[in-house]
Amino acid sequence: MLKEKIRIVIVGAGFGGIELAKALRKSPVDVLLIDQHNYHNFQPLMYQVATGGLEPGSIAYPVRRIFRRAKNVSFRMAEVQEVIPEQKKLKTSIGELHYDYLVIATGSQNNYFNFESVKDQLLTLKSIPEALNLRSFIFQNLEKALTNSAEESLEEIMNIAVVGGGPAGIELAGALAEMKRFVLPKDFPELDLSKMSINLYEASPKLLGTMSEEASSKSLDYLRELGINVFLNARVHAYDGSNITLEDESSFRTDTVIWTAGVKGAPVKGLPQDSIFGGNRIEVNEYNQVKGVDRIFAIGDVAAHITREEPKGLPLLAPVAQQQGKLLAKNLIQLIRKKPMKAFDYLDKGVMATIGRRKAVVDLKVWKFQGTFAWLVWMFVHIMSLVGFRNKIVAFFDWMVNYFTYDRPLGLIIRPYKKRNKSLD
Amino acid sequence: MLKEKIRIVIVGAGFGGIELAKALRKSPVDVLLIDQHNYHNFQPLMYQVATGGLEPGSIAYPVRRIFRRAKNVSFRMAEVQEVIPEQKKLKTSIGELHYDYLVIATGSQNNYFNFESVKDQLLTLKSIPEALNLRSFIFQNLEKALTNSAEESLEEIMNIAVVGGGPAGIELAGALAEMKRFVLPKDFPELDLSKMSINLYEASPKLLGTMSEEASSKSLDYLRELGINVFLNARVHAYDGSNITLEDESSFRTDTVIWTAGVKGAPVKGLPQDSIFGGNRIEVNEYNQVKGVDRIFAIGDVAAHITREEPKGLPLLAPVAQQQGKLLAKNLIQLIRKKPMKAFDYLDKGVMATIGRRKAVVDLKVWKFQGTFAWLVWMFVHIMSLVGFRNKIVAFFDWMVNYFTYDRPLGLIIRPYKKRNKSLD
Numbered sequence: 001m002l003k004e005k006i007r008i009v010i011v012g013a014g015f016g017g018i019e020l021a022k023a024l025r026k027s028p029v030d031v032l033l034i035d036q037h038n039y040h041n042f043q044p045l046m047y048q049v050a051t052g053g054l055e056p057g058s059i060a061y062p063v064r065r066i067f068r069r070a071k072n073v074s075f076r077m078a079e080v081q082e083v084i085p086e087q088k089k090l091k092t093s094i095g096e097l098h099y100d101y102l103v104i105a106t107g108s109q110n111n112y113f114n115f116e117s118v119k120d121q122l123l124t125l126k127s128i129p130e131a132l133n134l135r136s137f138i139f140q141n142l143e144k145a146l147t148n149s150a151e152e153s154l155e156e157i158m159n160i161a162v163v164g165g166g167p168a169g170i171e172l173a174g175a176l177a178e179m180k181r182f183v184l185p186k187d188f189p190e191l192d193l194s195k196m197s198i199n200l201y202e203a204s205p206k207l208l209g210t211m212s213e214e215a216s217s218k219s220l221d222y223l224r225e226l227g228i229n230v231f232l233n234a235r236v237h238a239y240d241g242s243n244i245t246l247e248d249e250s251s252f253r254t255d256t257v258i259w260t261a262g263v264k265g266a267p268v269k270g271l272p273q274d275s276i277f278g279g280n281r282i283e284v285n286e287y288n289q290v291k292g293v294d295r296i297f298a299i300g301d302v303a304a305h306i307t308r309e310e311p312k313g314l315p316l317l318a319p320v321a322q323q324q325g326k327l328l329a330k331n332l333i334q335l336i337r338k339k340p341m342k343a344f345d346y347l348d349k350g351v352m353a354t355i356g357r358r359k360a361v362v363d364l365k366v367w368k369f370q371g372t373f374a375w376l377v378w379m380f381v382h383i384m385s386l387v388g389f390r391n392k393i394v395a396f397f398d399w400m401v402n403y404f405t406y407d408r409p410l411g412l413i414i415r416p417y418k419k420r421n422k423s424l425d
Numbered sequence: 426m427l428k429e430k431i432r433i434v435i436v437g438a439g440f441g442g443i444e445l446a447k448a449l450r451k452s453p454v455d456v457l458l459i460d461q462h463n464y465h466n467f468q469p470l471m472y473q474v475a476t477g478g479l480e481p482g483s484i485a486y487p488v489r490r491i492f493r494r495a496k497n498v499s500f501r502m503a504e505v506q507e508v509i510p511e512q513k514k515l516k517t518s519i520g521e522l523h524y525d526y527l528v529i530a531t532g533s534q535n536n537y538f539n540f541e542s543v544k545d546q547l548l549t550l551k552s553i554p555e556a557l558n559l560r561s562f563i564f565q566n567l568e569k570a571l572t573n574s575a576e577e578s579l580e581e582i583m584n585i586a587v588v589g590g591g592p593a594g595i596e597l598a599g600a601l602a603e604m605k606r607f608v609l610p611k612d613f614p615e616l617d618l619s620k621m622s623i624n625l626y627e628a629s630p631k632l633l634g635t636m637s638e639e640a641s642s643k644s645l646d647y648l649r650e651l652g653i654n655v656f657l658n659a660r661v662h663a664y665d666g667s668n669i670t671l672e673d674e675s676s677f678r679t680d681t682v683i684w685t686a687g688v689k690g691a692p693v694k695g696l697p698q699d700s701i702f703g704g705n706r707i708e709v710n711e712y713n714q715v716k717g718v719d720r721i722f723a724i725g726d727v728a729a730h731i732t733r734e735e736p737k738g739l740p741l742l743a744p745v746a747q748q749q750g751k752l753l754a755k756n757l758i759q760l761i762r763k764k765p766m767k768a769f770d771y772l773d774k775g776v777m778a779t780i781g782r783r784k785a786v787v788d789l790k791v792w793k794f795q796g797t798f799a800w801l802v803w804m805f806v807h808i809m810s811l812v813g814f815r816n817k818i819v820a821f822f823d824w825m826v827n828y829f830t831y832d833r834p835l836g837l838i839i840r841p842y843k844k845r846n847k848s849l850d
Contacts, residue, residue, distance in 0.1 A: 038564060039837045057480045062836045064612040074615065077568040077838075094572040128839055143463060143502040147519040187489040190499065390826050390834045394819055401815050409815045411487045412464045413502075414553055415840070 005030045005072075006336055009090060009097060011080050011268060012105035013040045013063045016300030016321030020103060023329030025070040029336070032099075034092065036079045038062055041128055042386055044318065045395075047168060049131040051175040052408040056128045058395045061387035080106075083270035085293040090268075101295050101332055104282060105325070108263035108301035108316055111279075114237070115259065120420035121241050122259040125168055133417040134258065138176075140413055141255060142188055152242070156253045158196035161244050163236050164260035165202030166209065167353040170219055172258060173200045174355035177226035182406040198227070199252050201234040203261070208361070210315055211351055215361035218370040222355040236261075241419075263316060265302040277304045281313060286343035288328050297332075299324035305344065314346055323347060354378045357403060430455045430497075431761055434515060434522060436505050436693060437530035438465045438488045441725030441746030445528060448754030450495040454761070457524075459517065461504045463487055466553055467811055469743065470820075472593060474556040476600040477833040481553045483820045486812035505531075508695040510718040526720050526757055529707060530750070533688035533726035533741055536704075539662070540684065545845035546666050547684040550593055558842040559683065563601075565841055566680060567613055577667070581678045583621035586669050588661050589685035590627030591634065592778040595644055597683060598625045599780035602651035607831040623652070624677050626659040626669075628686070633786070635740055636776055640786035643795040647780040661686075666844070688741060690727040702729040706738060711768035713753050722757075724749040730769060739771055748772060779803045782828060 006029045010017045013035035021033050041060040048054040067073040079093040083102065090097045110126050112119045123134045138160070145157045162173045176198055184193055200223065206216045207223075207230070223230050235247040245251040265281035272292040277283040281304035283291045288303060290296045300321030304313030314320045324344055331341040352374065354360035360375035362368065379399060386392050398409050431454045435442045438460035446458050466485040473479040492498040504518040508527060515522045535551050537544045548559045563585070570582045587598045601623050609618055625648065631641045632648075632655070648655050660672040670676040690706035697717040702708040706729035708716045713728060715721045725746030729738030739745045749769055756766040777799065779785035785800035787793065804824060811817050823834050 037838065038568060055480050055482045056839055057835050057837060060837050060839075062612070065836075068611050076571065077565075078572070128837075132839070139463060140502075146501065147503075186493050187487070390823070393822060397818060397822075398815070410482050411490075412482060412485050412553075413462065414481055414485075414557070 006100045007032065007098065008101045008103065008332060009034065009099035010103045010105055011035075011090070012107055012300070012302075013037070013075075014043070014105060014107045014300060014321065015318040016107075016325040017103070017105035018063075018066060019322040019325030020105065020299065020329050021067065021070070021073050021325075023326050024332070025067075025073060027072070027329070027333055029072065029332070031070075031073040032097065033063065033067070033073060033075045034078050034080060034090075034097075035063060035075075036077065038064070038075075038077045040066065040387060043126075044167070045382060045386075046125050046128070046131045047172040047175055049128060050125055050134040050172065051179055052135055052410040053175065053402060054395055054398055055410060056132065058391045058398065059386065060128060061391060066387060080268050083268050083296070085270065085296060088295065091270075099295070101297065101335075103288075103328065104268055104290070104296065104298040104302055105300050105321070106266045106268060106302045107321075109266040110259065111262040111264040112259065113262060115239065115261075118239050118241075119259075121239055122257050123419075124259050125172065126263070132415070135411075136413045136415060136417040137419075138256065139411055140416055142184070142191065143413075145191055146188065152255065153253065154192070154195050155197070156242055156255050158191075158193075159252065159254035160196070160198045160256045160258065161252055161254045162198070162200045162258045162260060163244075164262065165200060165204070165207040165230070165232070166260060167351075169200060169202070169258075169260040170207055170223060170355055171353055172260065173198060173223060173228050174226060174359065177223070177228050178356050179408055181227065183408050183411075186407075187411070197229060197252075199229045199231065199254075201231050201236050201246070203233070203235045205233050207232070208353060211353070211361065212363045212368050214368045214370065215351075215353070215363050219353065219355055219361050222359040225359075226356055263301070265304070267298075267302055271296070277306070278312065279304065287331055287341045288324055288344060297328060299328055317351070319349060320346055352378050352381070431525045432457065432523065433526045433528065433757060434459065434524035435528045435530055436460075436515070437532055437725070437727075438462070438500075439468070439530060439532045439725060439746065440743040441532075441750040442528070442530035443488075443491060444747040444750030445530065445724065445754050446492065446495070446498050446750075448751050449757070450492075450498060452497070452754070452758055454497065454757070456495075456498040457522065458488065458492070458498060458500045459503050459505060459515075459522075460488060460500075461502065463489070463500075463502045465491065465812060468551075469592070470807060470811075471550050471553070471556045472597040472600055474553060475550055475559040475597065476604055477560055477835040478600065478827060479820055479823055480835060481557065483816045483823065484811065485553060486816060491812060505693050508693050508721070510695065510721060513720065524720070526722065526760075528753065529693055529715070529721065529723040529727055530725050530746070531691045531693060531727045532746075534691040535684065536687040536689040537684065538687060540664065540686075543664050543666075544684075546664055547682050548844075549684050550597065551688070557840070560836075561838045561840060561842040562844075563681065564836055564838050567609070567616065568838075570616055571613065577680065578678065579617070579620050580622070581667055581680050583616075583618075584677065584679035585621075585623045585681045585683065586677055586679045587623065587625045587683045587685060588669075589687065590625060590629070590632040590655070590657070591685060592776075594625060594627070594683075594685040595632055595648060595780055596778060597685065598623060598648060598653050599651060599784065602648070602653050603781050604833055606652065608833050608836075611832075612836070622654060622677075624654045624656065624679075626656050626661050626671070628658070628660045630658050632657070633778060636778070636786065637788045637793050639793045639795065640776075640778070640788050644778065644780055644786050647784040650784075651781055688726070690729070692723075692727055696721070702731070703737065704729065712756055712766045713749055713769060722753060724753055742776070744774060745771055777803050777806070 039060040082091040282298040301316040350364040352362040358372040360378040362374040464485040707723040726741040775789040777787040783797040787799040
């Protein structure tokens with residue numbers, strides 16, 4: 001007798017969703033992967049797209065191509081509107097979909113905290129269009145600075161504020177500082193670059209809060225060497241489109257505020273209210289099962305697995321999502337076979353961040369190091385993590401050009417970007 | 426005594442404008458180059474961006490980088506609104522600019538002929554955003570075809586009509602046919618690709634009207650080999666957003682009509698009415714001087730130099746623009762020195778077009794050839810014509826990947842594209 005196959009629906013083609021679907025490739029289940037985009041993107045290198053170091057095509061890869069040979073994995077580009085757990089159904093932009101098991105791997109979104117009401121005035125880095133907008137905005141402002149309109153001061157047009165001293169913030173600030181030092185004098189010889197300041201604001205007392213003291217203090221040194229004004233214990237209070245104000249009432253005149261200050265989960269609608277934990281994440285148990293509903297799992301940034309050691313859930317990192325995806329594939333098969341599942345245990349292989357050429361910090365469990373070797377390790381790991389041979393080669397080549405010429409290869413304003421409402425009255 | 430330098434303003438950073446500014450690099454004049462974009466793009470390869478063969482960054486190059494070492498050339502990103510010849514002034518989006526000599530190199534724009542009123546329903550290839558929209562639109566429709574909505578038939582969603590059998594039309598149609606044959610079966614195994622037809626409509630009796638009989642008939646063979654339905658003597662009459670109708674009243678159901686049927690000049694406002702010739706081009710004499718005004722020149726697609734041999738002006742080709750730019754640089758210096766100028770004489774080095782892998786046609790003056798060697802020549806010439814070392818290498822690499830894997834490297838829907846008004850009632 002022919003039995004219909006169990007259908008596993010995965011929402012989100014980020015690190016977790018992709019890893020899970022890959023690990024299910026040879027299992028006797030049907031896998032349906034859904035994402036609102038037709039590509040997987042490598043979020044940790046988004047700042048490179050924003051600063052003209054890499055093309056979007058180098059850090060993104062069509063989902064269909066990843067699963068070309070996987071006969072049991074299909075992909076649909078769709079937005080998920082709601083889950084109806086009691087009917088085992090998903091409402092989506094392409095109609096209703098049935099699941100036997102559902103895995104929510106929808107990741108995280110920007111968290112604007114007290115800046116929610118002015119979010120249209122901020123630049124962000126969470127998706128490829130956002131990164132391209134940021135790139136266009138910075139280059140447009142430099143062009144604008146040359147035409148000397150009296151409406152805004154040169155400082156306002158050229159200054160840049162980066163809010164947030166996590167990996168995204170410091171990597172972006174470092175790349176901008178290098179652009180200012182090495183690229184802009186060549187491309188904009190008429191501009192007085194001494195009028196351009198790059199400020200970085202971190203609310204806590206240290207940069208890279210989740211990393212070691214060494215990484216934290218070394219990255220501060222690196223940023224200052226590059227000419228960034230780093231402010232610690234600096235809570236931003238308000239932004240009116242021209243001035244960003246801190247809690248201590250100091251302010252900085254700038255058109256360009258880049259928000260990397262935080263993310264929160266991006267759960268789907270329809271889950272029981274009490275399954276949503278702090279930070280908008282979905283509370284899961286050690287098997288990544290969502291609290292209070294049947295047959296629904298969550299992995300990656302959107303999932304919070306609370307333990308005594310991690311009372312806020314595990315950090316929002318690609319390796320966590322990937323390891324959860326890999327284990328969940330096995331656990332789902334166990335579950336279907338009515339065998340015991342295995343509890344998740346995060347294996348921390350280390351964390352790293354790069355600030356600029358030959359300036360990176362690496363924390364491994366047993367060894368923490370910084371500098372040129374850290375930078376080489378960072379490059380190697382990131383290139384190898386890109387999906388597809390073509391992307392690895394092109395990214396490697398672009399970085400070599402960058403390294404030897406001190407140039408960023410890309411600086412096109414393909415689609416000019418305007419912040420939504422300049423005056424906020 | 427310090428004498429103020431003569432100021433030459435060039436409007437447009439296409440092939441003509443760039444070549445002219447380059448040739449003036451060491452002359453004792455100030456050159457101001459203006460373009461609405463901050464990059465120069467390689468128009469002949471636009472169809473590669475549209476079909477996912479190349480990244481936009483490979484065929485475009487920031488103007489400022491081309492002139493980094495040219496101390497007397499500056500660039501401004503601006504839109505030109507009007508020229509006021511009697512005051513030697515240009516009105517632009519960044520204010521009024523004075524010139525001693527003005528060169529209009531604004532190129533050409535899409536010519537919709539009888540389709541002007543439905544142009545928002547057509548897809549075009551004239552700029553990088555247009556090419557990216559086309560790429561997104563085709564991939565979105567394939568995704569849509571999978572979800573089987575009953576509103577539109579599968580054929581309507583998947584069929585493609587290309588209007589125009591010039592180089593742009595046949596190169597695009599060929600690339601689409603190869604994509605259909607080699608890429609889509611791998612990426613969309615669930616789709617019934619036999620329902621997808623690609624039709625090419627050419628109003629005249631032959632393809633590649635400006636090329637030789639051999640090139641024309643061989644390209645027809647190539648397109649048919651690739652499965653394209655080619656219609657000659659086929660004048661399109663109307664499009665309602667779902668059906669394209671020909672003058673003979675036959676019709677073809679399709680959501681995707683790609684318009685490559687013609688271009689017209691894109692002159693600036695403010696020139697005397699009688700200087701505008703057929704095809705919206707500016708009439709110039711043998712020195713590229715605009716009829717009826719002083720100190721204003723026009724080169725490239727926007728200029729029509731009428732001779733007995735070329736009663737409609739020279740063809741709208743990159744080499745014409747480049748040669749005119751090069752000569753005009755010398756002539757402007759001669760003019761400033763009050764010496765005689767040299768009349769322009771176009772040196773036709775040949776024309777070529779490619780239809781697919783190992784399928785290209787080349788017309789040289791003394792030798793016309795087609796096939797693999799023509800294709801290699803085409804690739805070599807086009808790669809060498811790209812601006813910048815990085816772009817040459819990346820394009821070469823992408824084409825090698827394409828050649829050996831039968832794959833198009835890129836297929837991301839970064840910014841989904843919607844035609845403006847789907848129903849045209």
